[in-house]
Amino acid sequence: MLGLQKKDASLLLLVFALTMLAPFILNPFPEGSGWAQFNAGYPDLMQRFVIFGIFAIGFNILFGLTGYLSFGHAAFLGVGSYSAVWMFKLLSMNVIPAIALAVITSGLFALLIGFISLRRSGIYFSILTLAFAQMSFALAYSVLTPITGGETGLQLALDDPRILDSISAAAGGNIPVPSLFGIEMRDSSEWSVGSWVFTFNNGYYFAAFIMLCSFYLSIRIFRSPFGLMLRAVKSNQQRLNYTGLNTRPYTLAAFVISGMYAGLAGGLMAAMDPLAGAERMFWTASGEVVLMTILGGVGTLIGPVLGAGMIKYMENILSKINSDILHTWFAFLPDGLEDFIVTIIYPFIGKGWHLTLGLLFMMVVIFLPGGLVEGGQKIAKLFKRGKKDDDGAKAADATTPAE
Amino acid sequence: MDAILLQILNGLDKGSAYALIALGLTLIFGTLGVVNFAHGALFMIGAFCAVTVSRILTVSRTIIDDTQKDFLGNPLKVEVPYVHDWFGQATGDVIIDWAVPLSIFFAIPVMICVGVIMERGLIKHFYHRPHADQILVTFGLAIVLQEIIKFYYGANPIPTPAPSAFTGSFDFGAMFGFEPNTIIYPYWRLVYFAFAAVIIGAVFAFLQFTTFGMVVRAGMADRETVGLLGINIDKRFTIMFGLAAAVAGLAGVMYTPINSPNYHMGMDFLVLSFVVVVVGGMGSLPGAVLAGFLLGILESFASMRQVIEIIPGINQVIIYLVAIIILLTRPRGLMGRKGVMEE
Numbered sequence: 152m153l154g155l156q157k158k159d160a161s162l163l164l165l166v167f168a169l170t171m172l173a174p175f176i177l178n179p180f181p182e183g184s185g186w187a188q189f190n191a192g193y194p195d196l197m198q199r200f201v202i203f204g205i206f207a208i209g210f211n212i213l214f215g216l217t218g219y220l221s222f223g224h225a226a227f228l229g230v231g232s233y234s235a236v237w238m239f240k241l242l243s244m245n246v247i248p249a250i251a252l253a254v255i256t257s258g259l260f261a262l263l264i265g266f267i268s269l270r271r272s273g274i275y276f277s278i279l280t281l282a283f284a285q286m287s288f289a290l291a292y293s294v295l296t297p298i299t300g301g302e303t304g305l306q307l308a309l310d311d312p313r314i315l316d317s318i319s320a321a322a323g324g325n326i327p328v329p330s331l332f333g334i335e336m337r338d339s340s341e342w343s344v345g346s347w348v349f350t351f352n353n354g355y356y357f358a359a360f361i362m363l364c365s366f367y368l369s370i371r372i373f374r375s376p377f378g379l380m381l382r383a384v385k386s387n388q389q390r391l392n393y394t395g396l397n398t399r400p401y402t403l404a405a406f407v408i409s410g411m412y413a414g415l416a417g418g419l420m421a422a423m424d425p426l427a428g429a430e431r432m433f434w435t436a437s438g439e440v441v442l443m444t445i446l447g448g449v450g451t452l453i454g455p456v457l458g459a460g461m462i463k464y465m466e467n468i469l470s471k472i473n474s475d476i477l478h479t480w481f482a483f484l485p486d487g488l489e490d491f492i493v494t495i496i497y498p499f500i501g502k503g504w505h506l507t508l509g510l511l512f513m514m515v516v517i518f519l520p521g522g523l524v525e526g527g528q529k530i531a532k533l534f535k536r537g538k539k540d541d542d543g544a545k546a547a548d549a550t551t552p553a554e
Numbered sequence: 555m556d557a558i559l560l561q562i563l564n565g566l567d568k569g570s571a572y573a574l575i576a577l578g579l580t581l582i583f584g585t586l587g588v589v590n591f592a593h594g595a596l597f598m599i600g601a602f603c604a605v606t607v608s609r610i611l612t613v614s615r616t617i618i619d620d621t622q623k624d625f626l627g628n629p630l631k632v633e634v635p636y637v638h639d640w641f642g643q644a645t646g647d648v649i650i651d652w653a654v655p656l657s658i659f660f661a662i663p664v665m666i667c668v669g670v671i672m673e674r675g676l677i678k679h680f681y682h683r684p685h686a687d688q689i690l691v692t693f694g695l696a697i698v699l700q701e702i703i704k705f706y707y708g709a710n711p712i713p714t715p716a717p718s719a720f721t722g723s724f725d726f727g728a729m730f731g732f733e734p735n736t737i738i739y740p741y742w743r744l745v746y747f748a749f750a751a752v753i754i755g756a757v758f759a760f761l762q763f764t765t766f767g768m769v770v771r772a773g774m775a776d777r778e779t780v781g782l783l784g785i786n787i788d789k790r791f792t793i794m795f796g797l798a799a800a801v802a803g804l805a806g807v808m809y810t811p812i813n814s815p816n817y818h819m820g821m822d823f824l825v826l827s828f829v830v831v832v833v834g835g836m837g838s839l840p841g842a843v844l845a846g847f848l849l850g851i852l853e854s855f856a857s858m859r860q861v862i863e864i865i866p867g868i869n870q871v872i873i874y875l876v877a878i879i880i881l882l883t884r885p886r887g888l889m890g891r892k893g894v895m896e897e
Contacts, residue, residue, distance in 0.1 A: 274685055274836075435821070509697030510694075516691045
């Protein structure tokens with residue numbers, strides 16, 4: 152199917168089904184029940200899942216295949232956001248030109264930075280990309296304020312030119328919202344079944360469609376001769392050089408592709424919510440995508456998406472739990488024990504969710520260099536040895552815990 | 555002329571912090587070959603040692619003073635630190651006032667312990683993993699450490715003043731025959747610079763003039779041969795890790811009066827100190843110190859008004875710009891050794 156092997160095609164189908172049914176899968180608990188706070192099926196979060204999924208898929212093409220650890224990928228995300236917002240301001244509120252421009256500018260930016268940074272490798276490459284990203288951040292924050300909006304960020308205004316829209320612009324006095332040929336990105340329809348409420352958001356489905364396309368593209372890259380060449384760079388670049396191959400064009404192509412993915416993610420972020428700020432380029436944002444990719448499984452197809460989903464889920468759901476909620480959970484225990492358990496768990500949830508994330512990340516780097524995907528495979532293998540018949544189901548189970 | 559002198563002075567204190575952190579980083583890299591992204595967190599822990607000490611010193615009991623009234627007319631409650639009880643009023647005040655310098659004695663053992671535990675507990679297992687893995691695990695550790703600090707000390711900066719003897723500024727210009735009040739410089743920054751110079755000198759002297767330092771330097775040059783000679787080089791390198799942690803911690807302790815410590819100060823400094831190490835040359839101690847001061851001074855020159863008028867925004871990017879140029883033109887950095895991480 153689509154030029155994929157059977158295994159990859161079924162993976163793509165699985166991801167397709169998961170993203171399309173996400174409003175159901177992520178909303179397993181009925182409204183109003185105590186567990187409803189674990190529902191992740193609201194548009195904002197679902198959009199973030201797929202957008203950061205795209206970002207991590209792109210990062211994985213660089214880091215997973217070539218082993219070049221870039222610590223400045225957020226710069227491309229920021230550039231993508233800025234150019235998309237500018238397209239909204241100048242041309243049209245249609246998302247297609249905005250995203251196209253976001254991908255193109257971030258690609259050019261990546262070409263420039265990659266051309267310089269890829270002259271070095273290893274830690275020096277990391278430092279160079281970090282330096283470039285910090286430079287872009289600092290400039291966006293200070294000198295480039297006319298272009299970037301500085302500290303307030305770049306926002307839409309009522310009197311923006313919007314050349315293509317001006318003919319049909321409604322003079323309602325509201326700032327128009329991004330749309331795809333009239334379908335507004337922030338519109339959603341709701342469907343309630345019993346006490347469940349499922350939200351279907353236009354923006355989410357648009358982003359999910361793009362995510363599926365980019366996932367498909369990344370599978371094709373992974374399986375192509377080009378992808379094999381990138382893996383060869385990772386395993387032994389010196390040997391490649393000795394055989395007379397120039398690896399630079401390959402790594403540069405990988406860098407530009409992953410920069411364009413980041414720009415695409417940035418453009419989508421702007422399409423969902425038309426503003427862009429410099430903090431998207433800060434180096435901790437670059438660190439976040441590193442965390443996502445490693446946590447999910449570096450060099451695997453599905454890993455980065457899982458990692459992105461997991462981190463965004465933790466950021467939005469785990470951080471909401473406070474000590475009162477903990478007390479209600481453990482209310483069945485005797486008082487002293489209840490307080491004791493709450494005191495122990497408390498640092499890891501709510502505002503301290505970064506601590507959990509950091510610990511989890513360290514555990515993964517130390518014990519599971521292949522990330523969650525490797526963990527899933529290990530569990531699957533364990534079951535395979537025990538029972539030979541139902542291995543397929545277990546493998547599928549093992550790759551879904553992040554949902 | 556006086557403007558130039560002033561900028562050099564301004565660059566010195568920031569440069570001292572860069573140099574101290576970069577010194578520890580490159581010490582770790584040169585001995586253990588580990589790229590330590592948690593080094594900024596060590597700097598931050600040092601700063602919070604100072605906060606802890608000043609909090610411990612001001613632990614107090616509340617007594618009711620009948621001779622004074624508060625604004626409601628009730629007897630005034632007075633907090634009396636225990637230090638007053640033990641040492642008397644005057645000495646107690648002096649001790650509280652000098653909390654930051656006193657924390658040095660607290661920070662050194664704490665930081666050495668933290669460093670040794672870190673090395674034995676975690677980093678030891680990463681010697682044979684790729685540099686990318688080392689970066690990642692120490693990055694994770696840095697997140698964990700700063701979140702722990704955030705949990706106990708909160709997210710807001712905690713002001714920790716310098717001893718009152720060092721508040722105020724020193725009129726440098728008058729001393730060298732310039733107009734009075736043209737070159738003034740806060741006393742504490744002067745102290746910081748002097749302190750950094752002493753620490754850097756001490757580290758170099760330790761490595762240069764003691765047998766222990768000689769063995770460590772031999773180990774940096776050729777670890778295997780030193781091991782074959784029957785010397786337990788791992789143990790010495792562990793101690794060097796502790797020492798590097800202590801240097802970073804002391805840099806943090808003394809930095810608290812300049813910048814109120816908060817939990818992410820380490821990360822802010824880390825990025826810059828990595829740039830410093832790379833500019834100075836991976837594994838080169840003099841390079842790290844030189845690059846630290848150089849970049850600190852360059853940064854303060856770039857933030858002069860006259861310079862910003864010519865090239866707007868240069869003060870924000872100068873360090874990174876210099877790093878990029880140096881990395882591309884001098885692959886080993888300013889004073890890097892041949893063959894150390896050259897690719």
